[in-house]
Amino acid sequence: MTAKVLSGNYAQSYAALLARAQVVSAYPITPQTSIVEKIADFVASGELHAQYVKVESEHSALQVVISAAALGARTYTATSSQGLLLMHELLHWASGMRAPIVMGVINRAVAPPWNIGADHTDTMSQRDTGWIQFYAESNQEVLDTVLQAYRLAEHPDVRLPAMVTEDAFYLSHTVEPVDVPDPAVVDRFLPPREPHAVLVPGEATRLGSFTGPEHYVDFRHQIGEAMARVPKVLETVETEFERAVGRSHGGALPTYRIDDADAVLITMGTSTTTARSVVDELRASGRRVGLAKLRLFRPFPDEELRRLARGVDRIGVVDRSYTFGPMGPAATEVSAALYTARHRPEVTSFLAGIGGRDVTPGEVRRMFETLLSGAPATVHWEDLEDEGVTRIHG
Amino acid sequence: MAKLTIPAQELMYGGHAACPGCGPALAMRLLLKGLGPRTLVSIPACCWTVIATPYPTTALKVAVLDNAIESTGASISGLRAAADALGLDKVNIVGFAGDGGTADIGLQALSGMLERRTDAIYVMYDNEAYMNTGIQRSGATPWGAWTTTTPVAGDLRGKPEPKKDVMGIVLAHRPAYAATLNPAFPEDFNQKVEKARDIVGPRFFHIFTPCPPGWKFDSAQTIALGRLATDTGVFPLYEVVEGRLRITRKTGQLKPVAEYLSAQGRFRHLTPDDVTLIQAQVRSDWERLQKREREDLSLAH
Numbered sequence: 302m303t304a305k306v307l308s309g310n311y312a313q314s315y316a317a318l319l320a321r322a323q324v325v326s327a328y329p330i331t332p333q334t335s336i337v338e339k340i341a342d343f344v345a346s347g348e349l350h351a352q353y354v355k356v357e358s359e360h361s362a363l364q365v366v367i368s369a370a371a372l373g374a375r376t377y378t379a380t381s382s383q384g385l386l387l388m389h390e391l392l393h394w395a396s397g398m399r400a401p402i403v404m405g406v407i408n409r410a411v412a413p414p415w416n417i418g419a420d421h422t423d424t425m426s427q428r429d430t431g432w433i434q435f436y437a438e439s440n441q442e443v444l445d446t447v448l449q450a451y452r453l454a455e456h457p458d459v460r461l462p463a464m465v466t467e468d469a470f471y472l473s474h475t476v477e478p479v480d481v482p483d484p485a486v487v488d489r490f491l492p493p494r495e496p497h498a499v500l501v502p503g504e505a506t507r508l509g510s511f512t513g514p515e516h517y518v519d520f521r522h523q524i525g526e527a528m529a530r531v532p533k534v535l536e537t538v539e540t541e542f543e544r545a546v547g548r549s550h551g552g553a554l555p556t557y558r559i560d561d562a563d564a565v566l567i568t569m570g571t572s573t574t575t576a577r578s579v580v581d582e583l584r585a586s587g588r589r590v591g592l593a594k595l596r597l598f599r600p601f602p603d604e605e606l607r608r609l610a611r612g613v614d615r616i617g618v619v620d621r622s623y624t625f626g627p628m629g630p631a632a633t634e635v636s637a638a639l640y641t642a643r644h645r646p647e648v649t650s651f652l653a654g655i656g657g658r659d660v661t662p663g664e665v666r667r668m669f670e671t672l673l674s675g676a677p678a679t680v681h682w683e684d685l686e687d688e689g690v691t692r693i694h695g
Numbered sequence: 696m697a698k699l700t701i702p703a704q705e706l707m708y709g710g711h712a713a714c715p716g717c718g719p720a721l722a723m724r725l726l727l728k729g730l731g732p733r734t735l736v737s738i739p740a741c742c743w744t745v746i747a748t749p750y751p752t753t754a755l756k757v758a759v760l761d762n763a764i765e766s767t768g769a770s771i772s773g774l775r776a777a778a779d780a781l782g783l784d785k786v787n788i789v790g791f792a793g794d795g796g797t798a799d800i801g802l803q804a805l806s807g808m809l810e811r812r813t814d815a816i817y818v819m820y821d822n823e824a825y826m827n828t829g830i831q832r833s834g835a836t837p838w839g840a841w842t843t844t845t846p847v848a849g850d851l852r853g854k855p856e857p858k859k860d861v862m863g864i865v866l867a868h869r870p871a872y873a874a875t876l877n878p879a880f881p882e883d884f885n886q887k888v889e890k891a892r893d894i895v896g897p898r899f900f901h902i903f904t905p906c907p908p909g910w911k912f913d914s915a916q917t918i919a920l921g922r923l924a925t926d927t928g929v930f931p932l933y934e935v936v937e938g939r940l941r942i943t944r945k946t947g948q949l950k951p952v953a954e955y956l957s958a959q960g961r962f963r964h965l966t967p968d969d970v971t972l973i974q975a976q977v978r979s980d981w982e983r984l985q986k987r988e989r990e991d992l993s994l995a996h
Binding site: 324326350354358360369370502508513 | 734755758765766769774776780781786803
């Protein structure tokens, strides 16, 4: 194991290197570019023996890896924001093809107006495309999760594409010490892909095809069943990763100080680190608060959530995006998952960190205060309460 | 007795789902005869999605990948990358797209594939409209042709714009090989396929594929109409190798274009003046093609 000082983006590049991706394809977009630049260096230096296809759009980038995966190759691509939106049609193709592609996504705001700050609207609007979605909190977690995502995506019980997301700039361009496992260790954890149901030259095979109503539902249902198996397979993958590398990231919904908590905040990505420090601070002053991190958003870890919620009366969910539903997108999922629970806590939706706003300790403190005050559950646009930033109205 | 030069191998099953007299079905059959079984075909949304027959059946004895309508160029780049990464030897990678999927929505991915010098064959089988969706005009529909979105009514007389010059666009990318092919001339067709098969780099085929229901002609006349297209100069046969153009079917005297037009219902509404205009354009294009051939020939010496 080697400690390197890496950005979240370089953590993605090193993970693709360690995974021995065989075909890489990408189109540049801020703030993803340093991932694919670093991979270009790895390929140029001969460290990574990959075919690197530099394409004319993100749409083509995803098609290249879908077709490469159809022939049995291990593939990697990365994008962000508008690029991910352009891929939308092919995101469905990838999952429908059961292509075990791993993609790095830098969570960035969606235009207009142009904004390159951290925001989850890009990946949230792709949550229904049949991709496994991880949200990473640290650069270490980025690297480790990409490696785990390959095992998960290629697992015979899963065979679905996975995206590993990281917050723009907070992770993508911020460096921190990252333990880079030895290639031999990773090779043992992640052996070469075992191709399944791939095209074979010279044989009458077809991937994709078309069907009428008699078969289509079966294809969709099989994707649903594969998705449902993900949390269980992730547990196995994390156990094996821990055995090989000596680290774990706590599965789909890791929790922090939730025992006896009156209020639990659920976060995604980098706001988790801030919230954890606030939990410590409030706990020190005797407040009973806890934290849970939605590390896996697709499939949604509803069983884990219901277990967590058994003893909690008030849950707050921090969304770094708004999807014009009844609440923030994660809050909506949390509410839906808990509606059928025997013990049904109140769920409050906090929208914070939109378009690159900082989610500050003060904001998180206010969220906990709102939860503990017993105020009726509602949607709070936390960014609008922040007095430190000049806005065009208010 | 003329020696039969068309390979006997059949890589297409008889039980395909094409219409009677289908040009694209013939194009695929002849193409695979020349390329052989170690061929991967990537097919976007087009007539061939359906011709290849639904799950769990297939009409082809080679491996087929379906791809999104606009991404055939990228798909064959991905197949080539994977074939190289996995060390698969002697595999022909083919994209087989319609004119809409090439000239219109797939043009960007085609350009990207050509610019990247992908070692693959891109086929545009040209039935001159969106036929699988029911005869809507495409960029490759010729001037004056009736389609369901270029109706003939009042002052409207079919498509008011000329056909997009896809070969011109392709040639601007300086491909390793590019050619026009016509299933009505199977020897010429097969020679080009076998020649291109052994060339490394981006290769492009523009294949003329008549569509009886879309063009409104008797499905028994597909070959006759195909021959007329080339013999009138509407679809001349040529190839471009390393930038040098050679006409592969010399036509001493072009037949009148009216013979080709009058054989199809989609041109039924054209006036004698319209036909004169088309004739002038075809003659001028043919002369330009011959001039280009002479210039390229002189450069070669």
